[in-house]
Amino acid sequence: MSNSIPQRSATTQKAAGFTSLLVGVLALMLTATAQAANLPDFTELVKDNSAAVVNISTTQERGNAGGNMPFDERQLEQLPEFFQDFFRGPNSPYGRGAPGGQPPARSMGSGFIVSKDGYVLTNNHVVEGADEIIVRLSDRREMKAELVGTDPRSDMAVLKITDDEDLPVVSIGKSSELEPGEWVFAIGSPFGFDYTVTAGIVSAVGRSLPSENYVPFIQTDVAINPGNSGGPLFNLDGDVVGINSQIYTRSGGFMGVSFAIPIDQAMNVFKQIRDQGSVARGWLGVLIQEVNRDLAESFGLKRPRGALVAEVMPDSPAQKAGLQAGDIVLEYNGEPITLSSDLPPMVGSTPVGETATLEVLRGGDRQEIKVEIGRLPGDETAQAPTPATPDTNGGALGLMVEPLAEKARKAAGVDHGVLVSNVTQGPAVNAGIRPGDIITELNRKPITSVEEFRQVASQLPEDKAVSVRVVRQGRATYLVMKP
Known part of the structure; x- marks a missing residue:
């Protein structure tokens, strides 16, 4: 009998190899399925919270505007060509091709309702300089908003809308409990695309930006673009944990780094503006700098940490408490x-007038210094909206007129009328009236003087279209205006 070992056939080997491959593929599929099962599903969260997110559009006089689009020309050039055509075209809602070349500047942003009685939070830069603010809800209701106050230092604005019905409101969370790696999502109107949802994770907390070191920003990788500003940042509990405010960009668009105002600080600012009409921040009165490795070694620290006092301001709380240049603040009220x-x-965030305890390193020795916190200069009052200057002779029409000079009358070929000297936001600009137009007829009544124009304008029916006959460059045309 032979002692040779039986050999496996080629067919058997192929079958075994195929089985191993199949098992491997199934294992990968099961792993992928398990991983997918752990990813968050935002569907219900979006449904539950979209109603309290609003679109905010503003208009302002061209003379006060920095531009009629929600982003500048450099940013616009980074967009696809069809977007550029949309924002620059003659039918653009941003008025680039509107008659007269001086339409009201328009901008857009987002916000969210925080109370049943109609308080809305957004960014200050969304409504800054606006003459009119319109808030649109997800059910397409539109309301004029009153600007209650702003806080440019934190880039926050508080609006008030009125409605007879109960308004949907967001649930407020705690930004202090956020940790890097948590899932978050945003709802807003990037580039005017209403109720766009984007998601990502918290990249970092407590970020200090060069433009503002009193706000410990939340950094995320949630896609934020022009139009998202002022919108809410939600956690997976459906609670608002931040207000989307800024992006880091070299191209004008999203690059994976965005910043949100923590909702804890935002609600503090909101309540102060609502209840007191002002925002008070604590003030120490020192100029500080980072402690690097070399400085740490020179001051006797084992590692770089703390805030080095470079200068103490005169008559500041720090000076009165005895703080000195060269001190390194290691702890503030027990916090490192x-x-x-x-x-x-x-x-x-320390209340004005409260005593804070600082642990400082001075001359190699640690000591405690108690400081009565003062009020940050420049924060005496929240910036309330500046009332518009009333039109002296155009009333609610949003225009000003002056007597028509003899030379202008002859040049235009008319024997009566008044000259439009200025057009602001309102019915006149919506009708297409421009400075330099000659109004010869209003609501089918001839206009021969400024006094007559004022009298007819004061008797116009509200919410009813009226005709205006204007002469422009020697040609007459009728426009429709709705006071």
Whole structure:
């Protein structure tokens, strides 16, 4: 009998190899399915929270505007060509091709309702300089909003809308409980596309930006673009944890780094504006700098940490408490200062008049210094809206007229009328009336003087279209205006 070992056939080997491959593929599929099962589903969260998110559109006089689009020309050039055509075209809602070349500047943004009685939070830069603010809800209701107040330092604005019905409101969370790696999502109107949902994770917390060191921003990788500003940032509980405010960009568009105002700080600002009409922040009165490795070694620290006092301002709370240049603040009310940027938000959130305890390193020795926190200069009052100057002779029409000079009358070929000297936001600009137009007829009544124009204008019916006959460059045309 032979002692040879039986060999497996080629067919058997192929079958075994195929089985192994199949098992491997199934294992990968099961792993992918398990991973997918752990990813968050935002569907219900979006349904539950979209109603309280609003679109905000503003108009302002061209003379006060920095531009009629929600982003500048450099940013616009980064967009696809069809977007550029949309924003620049003659039918653009941003008025680039509107008659006269000086339409009201328009901008857009987002916001959210925080109370049943109609308070809305958004960014200050969304409504800054606006003459009119319109809030549109998800059910397409549109309401004029009153600007209650703004806080440019935190880039926040508080609006008030009125409605007979109960308004949908968001649920407010706690930004202090956020941790890097958490899932978050935003709802807003990037580039005017209403109720767009984007998601990502918290990249970092407590970020200090060069433009504002009193706000410890939340950094995320949620896609934020022009139009998202002022919209809410939600956590997976459906609670608002931040207000989307800024992006880091070199192209004008989203690059994976966006910043949100923590809702804890935002609600504090909101309540102060609503209840007191002003925002008070704590003030220490020192100029600080980062402690690097070399400075840490020279001051006797084992590692870089703390905030180095470079200068103490005269008559400041710090000077009165005995703080000195060269001190390194290591703790503030028991909280460690790791980076110098940690200190300003802590001081800013301390109530004015409260005594804070600082642990400082001075001359190699640690000591405690108690400081009565003052009020940050420049925060004495929240910036309330500046009332528009009333039109002296155009009333609610949004225009000003003056007597028609003899030379202008002959040049236009008319024997009566008044000259439009200025057009602001309102029915006149919506009708297409421009400075330089000659109004010869209003509501089918001839206009021969400024006094006559004023009298006819004061008797116009509200919410009813009226005709206006204007002469422009020697040609007469009828326009329709709705006071």
